[in-house]
Amino acid sequence: MDNGVTTLKGLREQAGLSVKEVAKILGVTINAIRNYELGWRKIGIEQVLRLVEAYDTSAEEVIKAQLNSCLRAQEGNLR
Numbered sequence: 856m857d858n859g860v861t862t863l864k865g866l867r868e869q870a871g872l873s874v875k876e877v878a879k880i881l882g883v884t885i886n887a888i889r890n891y892e893l894g895w896r897k898i899g900i901e902q903v904l905r906l907v908e909a910y911d912t913s914a915e916e917v918i919k920a921q922l923n924s925c926l927r928a929q930e931g932n933l934r
Contacts (some may be wrong), residue, residue, distance in 0.1 A: 862924045863906075864892040868918065870910040880909050894928030897921065 867877055874892075878885045881902050890896035898906070898921055906917045 860921045861916065862892065862894075862927065863898075863920045864915075864924070866906070866910045866912060866920050867892070872909065876907055877906075877909065882921070891921070892924060894921075894924035894926070 859868070867874070874881075874885050874888045878888045883902075887896065891898050891902075898917075903914055903917050903921075906912075907914050910917065
């Protein structure tokens with residue numbers, strides 16, 4: 856998390872969870888988690904709700920973090 860912008864990776868790190876742990880919580884592969892965190896793949900509502908519990912945060916924060924991850928991916932593609 857740089858510049859005060861929260862991403863999915865930032866939320867995961869704040870929660871003290873590894874990529875492997877989150878993959879197990881969501882029932883997806885480690886690559887899927889990496890793709891979510893890089894903004895290359897969007898998470899569904901069921902996954903948002905699981906992350907709310909895992910990260911002990913609100914759905915709004917998870918959705919904002921997803922949007923920030925996607926925005927960073929788009930910015931990277933524009934460079």
